[in-house]
């Protein structure tokens with residue numbers, strides 16, 4: 001039995017009614033909330049911080065919140081996100097001076113930890129830290145913006161990563177982020193990936209006047225995942 005999780009990236013949601021957007025997408029069958037944090041320094045865009053994460057919790061969101069930090073430095077902001085209700089906190093190894101220390105900090109703050117790999121970042125950052133990781137996130141676009149096209153080299157990287165996870169014996173989720181749509185999710189899942197971020201593929205496809213706007217899209221994702229052969 002595959003344990004697939006769909007993680008809508010709220011970067012593509014309507015920020016003017018974010019709580020409602022998150023409620024609707026979870027009601028339509030999404031599993032976790034992907035929360036993109038950009039600082040206009042590590043990446044050339046600026047988004048949302050711990051206050052918004054906390055606001056979603058206060059609004060009543062109980063699903064896991066998967067905080068993807070695209071910020072540099074990393075450590076200063078980790079306790080703030082833990083206090084704001086983050087479940088996962090993942091970061092880019094190039095953005096931390098001390099990757100092992102940051103991974104330990106995330107767990108010490110009570111969250112699940114993860115490393116994020118840009119398209120050109122080698123997986124060797126994993127070599128000595130598999131015991132401190134709960135999630136590996138493979139970027140299939142360069143970080144900073146939603147709506148970009150899937151970079152095909154991510155497929156081999158996912159397969160290699162899956163192999164490393166199996167060999168380690170640890171329980172580590174394998175997540176993909178960037179350009180995931182209903183028409184490629186099945187192929188992505190067949191690499192061993194189990195957690196699927198989709199921003200424009202979910203929020204960008206909905207008709208605002210339709211009260212069940214995310215049902216059809218999430219159903220299409222699930223139908224594709226049901227066909228996965230491993």
Ligand code: DX5
Nearest residue numbers: 009143144147178179199200
């Ligand atoms: C990009 C972000 C992604 C982004 C994905 O830096 O990390 O989470 O929202 O958007 P789509 O699914 O539109 O490629």
Ligand code: ZN
Nearest residue numbers: 009036068177
């Ligand atoms: Zn992301």
